[in-house]
Amino acid sequence: MNDSGGNAERKRLRRPSQExxxxxxxxRTRAAILEAATREFxxxxxxxxxxxxxxxxxxxxxxxxxxxxxxxxQLYLKVLEEAYVxxxxxxxxxxxxxxxxxxxIGELALFTWRYFLQHPEFLSLLGTENLHxxxxxxxxxxxxxxxxxxxxxxSQVLEQGKKQGVxxxxxxxxHVYLTxxxxxxxxxxxxxxxxxxxxxxxxxxxxxxxxxxxIVHVTLASIKR
Amino acid sequence: MNDSGGNAERKRLRRPSQExxxxxxxxRTRAAILEAATREFxxxxxxxxxxxxxxxxxxxxxxxxxxxxxxxxQLYLKVLEEAYVxxxxxxxxxxxxxxxxxxxIGELALFTWRYFLQHPEFLSLLGTENLHxxxxxxxxxxxxxxxxxxxxxxSQVLEQGKKQGVxxxxxxxxHVYLTxxxxxxxxxxxxxxxxxxxxxxxxxxxxxxxxxxxIVHVTLASIKR
DNA sequence: CAAGCCGGTAACTAAACAGTTACTTGATGG
DNA sequence: CCATCAAGTAACTGTTTAGTTACCGGCTTG
Numbered sequence: 001m002n003d004s005g006g007n008a009e010r011k012r013l014r015r016p017s018q019e020x021x022x023x024x025x026x027x028r029t030r031a032a033i034l035e036a037a038t039r040e041f042x043x044x045x046x047x048x049x050x051x052x053x054x055x056x057x058x059x060x061x062x063x064x065x066x067x068x069x070x071x072x073x074q075l076y077l078k079v080l081e082e083a084y085v086x087x088x089x090x091x092x093x094x095x096x097x098x099x100x101x102x103x104x105i106g107e108l109a110l111f112t113w114r115y116f117l118q119h120p121e122f123l124s125l126l127g128t129e130n131l132h133x134x135x136x137x138x139x140x141x142x143x144x145x146x147x148x149x150x151x152x153x154x155s156q157v158l159e160q161g162k163k164q165g166v167x168x169x170x171x172x173x174x175h176v177y178l179t180x181x182x183x184x185x186x187x188x189x190x191x192x193x194x195x196x197x198x199x200x201x202x203x204x205x206x207x208x209x210x211x212x213x214x215i216v217h218v219t220l221a222s223i224k225r
Numbered sequence: 226m227n228d229s230g231g232n233a234e235r236k237r238l239r240r241p242s243q244e245x246x247x248x249x250x251x252x253r254t255r256a257a258i259l260e261a262a263t264r265e266f267x268x269x270x271x272x273x274x275x276x277x278x279x280x281x282x283x284x285x286x287x288x289x290x291x292x293x294x295x296x297x298x299q300l301y302l303k304v305l306e307e308a309y310v311x312x313x314x315x316x317x318x319x320x321x322x323x324x325x326x327x328x329x330i331g332e333l334a335l336f337t338w339r340y341f342l343q344h345p346e347f348l349s350l351l352g353t354e355n356l357h358x359x360x361x362x363x364x365x366x367x368x369x370x371x372x373x374x375x376x377x378x379x380s381q382v383l384e385q386g387k388k389q390g391v392x393x394x395x396x397x398x399x400h401v402y403l404t405x406x407x408x409x410x411x412x413x414x415x416x417x418x419x420x421x422x423x424x425x426x427x428x429x430x431x432x433x434x435x436x437x438x439x440i441v442h443v444t445l446a447s448i449k450r
Numbered sequence: 451c452a453a454g455c456c457g458g459t460a461a462c463t464a465a466a467c468a469g470t471t472a473c474t475t476g477a478t479g480g
Numbered sequence: 481c482c483a484t485c486a487a488g489t490a491a492c493t494g495t496t497t498a499g500t501t502a503c504c505g506g507c508t509t510g
Contacts, residue, residue: 026487045356048272051468061489066469126418127352131270134417147422174423175439182411187403190410192359193351197372198399214400222443251457276498286459291499467496474489
């Protein structure tokens with residue numbers, strides 16, 4: 001114990017633990033693999049992603065990938081779960097009930113659009129997972145409750161708006177969220193074919209801003225009395 | 226010359242060209258490969274699709290596939306082109322300008338939704354192509370003009386509605402089409418993850434009908450004065 | 451009827467792939 | 481300072497894959 005303390009001390013003096021030069025760092029390796037896998041799966045889908053490519057992007061090798069994550073499918077599921085946790089966590093910080101119902105819904109629409117815009121890999125992962133009919137997501141045990149908070153809060157805001165007479169009585173929380181998500185998802189995830197067939201570069205800032213305003217307009221127009 | 230004519234006559238008597246029993250039928254083989262490829266690419270994406278699987282589904286073998294279509298990528302592009310031709314051809318038969326502007330837009334929304342619902346393979350192909358940033362569609366020379374008709378007709382209907390004072394002045398044809406397509410595409414293509422995370426089976430007829438009405442409602446609410 | 455062409459088959463090949471095994475390096479505890 | 485164990489490397493393996501080659505057989509044409 002004493003010896004070991006002395007040893008540790010001596011080593012800390014030679015090589016401070018904060019600025020380590022060693023390549024050995026389990027947490028960093030694990031995180032690097034997860035990030036590399038997110039990009040590889042997002043760019044190439046489940047079928048097109050290459051385990052070797054993930055290892056290379058992470059600056060490590062396949063052995064470590066299998067060591068930390070089991071196999072390709074488990075790694076993919078982990079990536080997908082983390083992506084969902086990311087957006088739902090950011091959503092919770094919104095507190096859409098703090099302002100007027102109209103502003104709250106507008107805020108949710110803006111947030112969703114901007115999150116999609118800044119996280120294209122999330123959209124790609126959703127696309128891949130749906131191509132496979134949610135084969136892996138269905139196996140996830142972590143994600144059942146993650147999403148109920150969103151619908152619950154949205155439901156409250158809609159009720160408040162109905163009481164105040166600004167929203168129509170038939171406004172449904174799931175429909176409202178699906179409307180917001182639809183308008184953002186389709187525009188961004190299909191931007192490449194759309195830009196090609198309609199001859200307009202949809203990713204240009206001017207077009208992006210116009211679509212952002214459009215999403216808010218459509219969402220509110222569909223529920224306002 | 227005379228001999229050949231006599232020979233042909235004799236053979237035609239034995240085996241009429243209309244009801245051939247032979248397995249040899251270039252057109253049928255070609256069409257079978259194209260249909261099998263459509264299903265395989267739609268179900269598995271470009272990376273996940275297997276050339277052997279396409280040949281087997283078509284009731285032929287790889288040799289014929291390479292004979293008629295060159296290679297996997299050219300076959301995929303052909304499948305994608307045919308899918309676009311399919312929806313744009315069906316759209317042309319609509320004549321959305323024949324009724325009132327409001328009915329015309331509602332009709333286009335209904336048509337698009339129902340076409341998406343009946344052609345899930347079209348949605349999958351779009352998803353796959355966008356994952357690859359329209360890599361193959363961009364190479365297509367056939368598809369540049371195919372889509373202008375849609376925007377042109379939609380533009381006329383919107384103008385008419387503006388003159389009649391039923392539509393807002395800011396209504397934009399591309400935005401209106403993207404709105405309709407967004408609401409149909411997202412709901413259907415993401416139905417598997419959505420059903421999983423929200424615990425509702427979105428493909429149930431009751432939910433489908435509700436969403437159909439919702440699409441028409443949202444589209445019109447967003448452009449009505 | 452004979453020659454050759456075209457639709458079609460099946461077995462093959464080289465490369466790419468997911469996953470494994472045998473091994474090395476370095477930190478820690480006694 | 482040595483034993484141990486975890487982090488990390490690289491070469492290997494069996495299988496799958498896109499694409500090819502060698503061959504078959506029947507229809508058409510001269």
